Amino acid sequence: MGQNLTQKILTSHLVSGNLAEGNEIALKIDQTLTQDATGTMAYLQFEAMNISRVRTECSVSYIDHNTLQTGFENADDHAFLQSAAARFGAYFSRPGNGICHQVHLERFAKPGKTLLGSDSHTPTAGGMGMLAMGAGGLDVAVAMGGGAFYLPNPKVLRIWLTGQLSDWVSAKDIILEILRVLSVKGGVGKIIEYAGPGVQTLTVPQRATITNMGAELGASSSIFPSDEQTLRFLEAQGRAADFIPLSADQDASYDEEIEIDLSLLAPLVAQPHSPDNVLPVTERSALSVNQVAIGSCTNSSYQDLMSVSQILKGKHVHPDVSLVISPGSRQVLSMLANNGALTDLLDSGARLLEASCGPCIGMGQSPVSKGISVRTFNRNFEGRSGTQDASVFLASPEIAAASALTGYLTDPRTLGLPPVVDFPELFRIDDSMILPPGTADTPIRRGPNIQPLPLAPALANTLSLPIILKLGANVTTDDIMPAGAKILPLRSNIPAISEFTFHKIDAHFASKAKTLKQSIIVAGHNYGQGSSREHAALAPMYLGLRVVLARSFARIHRANLINFGILPITFVNEEDLTRMHAGNILHLVNLHQAILTPAPFAITLNNDSDPVWVKHDLSERQAKILLAGGLLNATKASI
Ligand code: MIC
Ligand code: SF4
Numbered sequence: 001m002g003q004n005l006t007q008k009i010l011t012s013h014l015v016s017g018n019l020a021e022g023n024e025i026a027l028k029i030d031q032t033l034t035q036d037a038t039g040t041m042a043y044l045q046f047e048a049m050n051i052s053r054v055r056t057e058c059s060v061s062y063i064d065h066n067t068l069q070t071g072f073e074n075a076d077d078h079a080f081l082q083s084a085a086a087r088f089g090a091y092f093s094r095p096g097n098g099i100c101h102q103v104h105l106e107r108f109a110k111p112g113k114t115l116l117g118s119d120s121h122t123p124t125a126g127g128m129g130m131l132a133m134g135a136g137g138l139d140v141a142v143a144m145g146g147g148a149f150y151l152p153n154p155k156v157l158r159i160w161l162t163g164q165l166s167d168w169v170s171a172k173d174i175i176l177e178i179l180r181v182l183s184v185k186g187g188v189g190k191i192i193e194y195a196g197p198g199v200q201t202l203t204v205p206q207r208a209t210i211t212n213m214g215a216e217l218g219a220s221s222s223i224f225p226s227d228e229q230t231l232r233f234l235e236a237q238g239r240a241a242d243f244i245p246l247s248a249d250q251d252a253s254y255d256e257e258i259e260i261d262l263s264l265l266a267p268l269v270a271q272p273h274s275p276d277n278v279l280p281v282t283e284r285s286a287l288s289v290n291q292v293a294i295g296s297c298t299n300s301s302y303q304d305l306m307s308v309s310q311i312l313k314g315k316h317v318h319p320d321v322s323l324v325i326s327p328g329s330r331q332v333l334s335m336l337a338n339n340g341a342l343t344d345l346l347d348s349g350a351r352l353l354e355a356s357c358g359p360c361i362g363m364g365q366s367p368v369s370k371g372i373s374v375r376t377f378n379r380n381f382e383g384r385s386g387t388q389d390a391s392v393f394l395a396s397p398e399i400a401a402a403s404a405l406t407g408y409l410t411d412p413r414t415l416g417l418p419p420v421v422d423f424p425e426l427f428r429i430d431d432s433m434i435l436p437p438g439t440a441d442t443p444i445r446r447g448p449n450i451q452p453l454p455l456a457p458a459l460a461n462t463l464s465l466p467i468i469l470k471l472g473a474n475v476t477t478d479d480i481m482p483a484g485a486k487i488l489p490l491r492s493n494i495p496a497i498s499e500f501t502f503h504k505i506d507a508h509f510a511s512k513a514k515t516l517k518q519s520i521i522v523a524g525h526n527y528g529q530g531s532s533r534e535h536a537a538l539a540p541m542y543l544g545l546r547v548v549l550a551r552s553f554a555r556i557h558r559a560n561l562i563n564f565g566i567l568p569i570t571f572v573n574e575e576d577l578t579r580m581h582a583g584n585i586l587h588l589v590n591l592h593q594a595i596l597t598p599a600p601f602a603i604t605l606n607n608d609s610d611p612v613w614v615k616h617d618l619s620e621r622q623a624k625i626l627l628a629g630g631l632l633n634a635t636k637a638s639i
Contacts, residue, residue: 002249005223006156006191009131009246013114015148024619026148027131030057030113032140035100037065037361037483038118038533040077040492042137043084044453046144049635052440053089055146060108060434061085062093062100066488067356068363073489076447080492083445086438088144097433098329098355101125101297105208106331107431110242111226116143120215120532120556121297121378127208128233129226129246131191134215136534136560138631150621152555154191154220155255158248161198163263167418170307171206172299172376172396175213176268177260180278184474185526187219188555190256194224195248198262203423204233205301212298213378216275218529218554238429267411269374270394273382274474281399281411290371292323292404294397295353296360299376300328302335303421304397309341310419311401311412317349318407324365326353335428350404362386362484374403379530381478383504386485451493454542456565458629459595463546463588465520468513469502470582473524477557479505480528480536491535498539513543522580523550528557537564541630547588549614551577562622565630567591572600572613579605579612586612595623 003011010019010027017025032054034042039061046054061081066074078095085092093103100117101124109115111129115122118137125132135149143149159178165171179186192214194207202210207224214222224230225247234243269284271277294300294308305327317323325345327333333355336342346352359365360377366386367373373385373392380392393409398418402410412418471479481487481497482504490497502509513519521540527550528536537560547567551574561568571577580586587604588594594601595616602611618626628634 001253002251004156004158004193004248004252004254005225005246006131006193009112009114017153019153022153024150024621025153026150027114029116029143029149031108031115032056032059032144033100033104033115033117033122034061034137034140035065035119036063036077036081037488037491038137039081040450041453041534042118042141043081043088045138045141045632046088048453048632049141049145051145054144056144058108059090059144060093060104061090062103063095064099064356065361066363067095067354068485070485071489072447073449076449077492079445079447080450083442086435087440087442087444089437091437092435094433094435096330096354098331099297099300099357101212102300102328106237106329106427107434111230111244111246116140116149118532120530121212123214123221124208124212124297126211126214126221126223127204129224129230131221131223133221134532134556136532136556136563138534138563139559142635151220152189155189157190157192157256158254159192159194160196160257160259161194161262162196162259163198163261164201165262165265168398168412169265169267170396170398171202171209173265173268174260174262175210176270176278176394177265179213179216179270179276181258182217183276184216184274184529185218187214187217188526190219192217192219192222193248199224200227200229201262203229203303205303209298213275216378218526220555232423236424236427238426267396267399267413269399269409270380272380272391272393275379275394281395281409284409285411287372287409289321289374289403289408291367291373292321292400293359293365293373293375293377294400295326295328295358296377297328298378299397300326300332302332302424302427305332305336306341306421307419308397308401309336309344310421311398311415312348312350312405313344315348315405317404320407321404323350323404324353324359325350326358327355330355330433331428334430338428359385361488363488364485374400374409376400381476381530383482384478388504449493451495453632454494455633456541456630459565459567459591459626461590461592463518463591465518465546465586465588466516467522467580467582467584467586468516468519469506469521470580471521471523474526474529475523476530477528477533477536478530481533481539494538494542497535498542501539501543510543513545516544518544518546520547520549520586521545522577523548524577525551527553529554532556534560534564537561537566541566562625563631565626567595567616567626569614569616572615576612592627595626
């Protein structure tokens with residue numbers, strides 16, 4: 001029996017575990033990426049491991065999230081990261097050079113390799129035939145030090161693409177359709193592999209839009225084969241030498257399969273407040289729009305922005321719409337400037353932002369109160385835009401540009417002939433904003449915003465924990481630890497950022513948690529979906545959260561909880577969640593024994609005689625991490 005593409009890369013990188021069984025596997029990581037909002041922690045953690053230089057083939061530290069510099073904090077982080085990259089042997093992509101995923105695809109991603117990034121959209125590089133995964137900063141720090149990356153052995157879901165996209169239908173519509181079918185939980189525990197005759201009709205940037213938003217499916221990764229399109233992209237980036245052909249064997253098998261006929265797709269939107277709340281744009285086309293935001297790591301490639309410029313050329317943005325555009329990289333921006341498309345955008349009334357994450361992570365451009373914002377981004381969680389009562393619709397660049405012109409949510413097919421964008425023979429290549437690694441004696445610059453890392457206490461054997469919050473399904477890490485211009489600058493200062501934990505759900509959470517000293521959260525399915533930010537584990541740990549009891553967890557957040565010494569457990573009988581309320585006490589006894597044994601165990605709710613049966617699904621490695629009080633403690637103890 002042949003291998004699928006995922007199995008091929010897993011096999012060639014397997015350090016321990018067995019691909020035939022459903023347990024944990026460990027992989028060798030070839031490349032890492034970090035960004036500034038998670039990178040300061042990752043580099044502080046790397047430093048704490050006392051390893052002098054990175055041991056990967058290539059590690060890149062990007063500055064793309066916090067570039068507003070509203071105070072000294074962001075600038076402190078940038079200086080720290082620049083000096084840390086130089087000292088520890090990583091490349092440093094300077095602020096202004098672009099969004100990590102876009103730049104990585106352009107300049108570093110290689111077919112057949114593994115990439116681990118401290119950002120949930122790292123699978124973007126799967127558009128290049130790379131096995132790219134998001135993780136918490138600490139897991140990335142371990143990988144930078146040459147350590148393996150552990151993950152539950154994934155299932156492989158094949159999405160067989162047939163046909164060809166119709167005019168005005170784009171890669172964004174493909175992934176929105178998949179989200180409609182599978183939901184934000186549909187990819188959990190899976191790697192999504194694309195195959196079929198439709199694949200060759202998609203360029204690498206289109207594929208990257210699809211693999212990028214695989215994160216919204218909860219998938220561990222998404223991957224396309226490496227083929228003629230891959231070679232074409234690499235040649236145009238002056239990197240033909242990085243090409244290898246790679247695809248699944250003809251007789252490969254898959255755990256699950258679905259099929260999508262590209263020619264049947266129509267322009268789609270994801271309605272507030274979830275990326276899987278998808279329907280055809282025609283069903284919402286009467287809706288007035290206040291803001292259109294084009295950019296983010298999903299849709300800010302040269303091809304995307306050229307389409308937008310052609311749609312806007314010679315026309316003017318509707319007077320009631322604010323149109324903001326953030327190019328994905330300096331390469332994209334300079335090509336638009338060079339060929340005149342930037343002038344078309346500016347003449348239409350578009351407001352140009354830096355090549356960075358910007359509004360996607362609430363760094364400016366919050367919509368008007370109760371505003372409708374159409375964004376080409378990947379997440380529309382409530383409040384993420386910075387305006388709590390705004391409604392964010394996710395859509396293709398074509399829908400976004402059309403809506404900016406008309407002032408209402410618009411089916412681009414009403415505009416007539418579609419844009420025609422030639423694939424560049426050669427992109428503009430200028431790596432001068434990527435600083436090569438420096439020498440090991442480079443001094444680290446550490447401003448007052450860089451605070452030492454708090455460590456978790458070892459897991460106690462007996463715990464009586466008050467339920468501090470009872471939550472529903474699909475709680476996001478944006479709910480747990482919001483981002484935005486006010487909070488993001490505090491990412492390297494856990495005592496300061498912890499004050500904002502669950503702020504939008506309960507403004508008094510931090511003070512309550514401090515009064516209780518120790519606590520537990522109970523929740524529904526898919527707890528911790530979304531961003532990889534480990535602050536959503538670190539800050540609650542700092543405030544005394546010891547256990548989360550949920551119906552199920554999102555992969556990255558569950559790993560982050562374990563890494564920071566918080567025990568994630570699930571219900572044997574999901575209905576038991578209905579028995580619990582905030583303020584109740586959960587008693588856990590003989591925990592050490594319980595987590596070292598695979599069997600379910602009983603805990604007590606208040607003084608109820610009827611116990612609550614729970615399970616932990618921890619590997620032995622993870623149980624030991626918890627017993628040590630988190631991965632950093634465990635790693636230190638083993639050095
Ligand atoms: C996001 O899109 O939510 C982020 C900001 O890129 C995060 C990382 C972070 O919170 O720093 C992600 O996706 O992992
Ligand atoms: Fe940046 Fe948004 Fe992409 Fe996250 S999803 S990396 S904030 S552009």
